[in-house]
Amino acid sequence: MKKSFKDLDDYCIHGYESGNVNYQSDKQNIAIIHRNQDSLVNDSSNLIYNIFMPEVLRFQTYINQYNQGKSVLVEDGFIKHEPNSDYPSHEDFNSELCFTYKNKNVLGFGDFTILENGYQPSGGGKADSVTHVIHLTKKETASTKDKIVVYHYLTTPSEEADNKRRSAKTIAKAYNSRTQFLYTSGIKLIEGKYPNGTSLGMYKRIGVAHHIELIHSLI
Template identity: 30%
Template sequence: MYFPILKGKQNELIALRELSEIIDAQYIKPVVEPVRENISPLKRTIKQLADNGIIPLVVINPSLGDYAGGEDLISQFLQEEEGAYLPCVKIKSPQDSAAIGLFQSFRGRAAAYIESSVDRAMVDVINESVYTLVNPVRVSSAAFAQLRNKVVYGDFFKKEVKNSDYAEDSLFSGLHTEYREFDNVVGFGDFTILSEDYSESGGPAYVVAVHLSYINREEYDAMHVRHFSSYDDRTPTNPGGKFMDALNKLVQYVTVNPNKFTRTTGLGEFFTLHASRHYPGLGHVKKISIKHHIETTCHYIQGH
């Protein structure tokens, strides 16, 4: 099963709501860390996912965005949604006693999201979890072997400082082909075409880049990302024109390579924007790329 890890920003939540109508619940279980104090969009997303049989994991002790202080518990605001989501406790380290205590209070009815390493005492506690999200490169192999109900994840999108720095093509991950090789693993996750590092917004876009994921059949089904970048006029002006330049390159490349990309609704949205010559804003563009990535991944595991 695929556990895409998303921040609870507007376009990420919209992407999940739109995907809930088209992806079978048996292939996906999103993980959402709220970043906005206004949680009405999160509530709406939880409800729509649940209506389609998808039970998301929601980080109830978020520490990003509006919750940078790390002292708010989201669960107290989600009482009406109880049962429609699985509480997920983010644990920064074995010394994060507050988070570990919070996790223990659920008595085995929560997921654990491990950000770094674990020690013996922590393993004993979090092995009561429904799911344990863990990055295998951040824990010792001995500790990793002791964990149960594992969801292995990694930060695979190589975010560049400037959009002009993206190569045409880059390796994303092979985790979707390898996760079953681990013992006691029930799924895998990534941060889609976003980075694990959180930022409120980027700087001015001198270059607009559109990211499109695909399964590279010649590379043993590894996931790659194709980057379509606009012209660079050394100014942040005309983002709409730059988006259309990048989109022209995307449509031309996909048309010439029709079997390379999974025909997702996200990819269809890019073609629709191209036909209408419409620029919806960079946040919306990112939403479409997220949708395409998640659809591509779920389509792959559905066939395997």
Template identity: 30%
Template sequence: MYFPILKGKQNELIALRELSANISAQYIKPVIEPVRENISPLKRTIQQLAEHEIVPLVVINPSLGDYAGGEDLISSLLEGEEGAYLPCVKIKNPQDVAAISLFQSFDGRAAAYLESSVDRALVNIVNQSLYTLVNQTRVSSAAFAELRNKVVYSDCFKKEVKNSDYSEESLFSGMHAEYRRLDNVVGFGDFTILSEDYSESGGPAYVVAVHLSYINRDEYDAMHVRHFSSYDDRTPTNPGGKFMDALNKLVQYVHANPGKFTETTGLGEFFSLHGSRHYPGLGHVKKISIKHHIETTCSYIRER
């Protein structure tokens, strides 16, 4: 089972809504951390996912964006959507008393999202959860072994400070091919082609980069990301022209390497934009890359 972790920003939510009819609920459980005060887009997303029997995990005590306080401000706002989503409680560490108490109030009918270390007491508490999201590198091996119903997540995308810093290709992760070998692990998660680090918006784009995930069959099915970067004129002008330059490189490379990339609706959208010579904006471009990444990952799980 794949648990893509997304922030509740506009394009991430649109990506999930557009994918809802294309991916089976048996392969995916999105994790959504709300970051916007306007909860309506999140409600629409939950409702549309429910139409296809996909039940997302929603962080009810988010700590980012408009909800920086880390309190449960979401449950009351999602009144009426009970059953269509699974409450997920983010726990910073064993000293995060408020979050631990909030998790316990659900009597096991919630998921736990561990951000860092755990102690014995916290392990015993979260082992009542339906799912426990844990980064294997942030807890001891002994604690990891004791945790149940684990969803192993990590920040796999190597985000660069500037788009011009991206190499042609980078290793993403092999967890999609390896998680079944771990004890008490029921799924895996990542932040798609985004980073775990949260930012409201990017700076001016001197270079436009388009990210395209693929499974490298020659490297034991590890996932890689191919980066298609535009020319660099040392100015933030003409983002549309720079997008077309990056898109031309993407289309040429995909044509030159048949079968390398999974045929997804996301990839089809890139080809449609190339055919129409339309620039939809950088947020929309990111949304398409997210869709392709999620579809590629779910397609691999389905094959397995």
């Protein structure tokens, strides 16, 4: 790739954990990822972002030591349920930073979309025993307060034993409710898969694509 872009480093930001002192000798643009308050990082002209992960957000005095104009707050918004059959029909998204980050005078925010902090793709279980689920987010207003709500469309093996029909039924549930959500590329994927089923991996792709476009529309 460097052969294609003579000044590739001008397009890249090098990321370092806050305890990694190698950032001090890096002359390229850098971002520091903060997971604890053990190491205080000095500001510099090439330090573009201080990214504060969920583990450190409760330490406000630590965060306040940094230039807020370079600060990015990352919350773990998605509530993971195991097994999939434990998901309720809907629940509040566990982050409101899309509504509040400007009031905090920070540069930006993140929320892991519909993937939890530390998400690792699983090897999957036996197809006959997996509950299929699609996660779709939307903005709602309750008592004049805006919030994000996650809707879970799931089909359990007890509801549909056949794996392909279970997938088709899950797609159908999301498809039949699609008009209540912002029309995004995620919704378009659902429309493209209906009335057939799809892979388990596609459920994640649908939810992530939809959530990113929803948050983009709100900021």
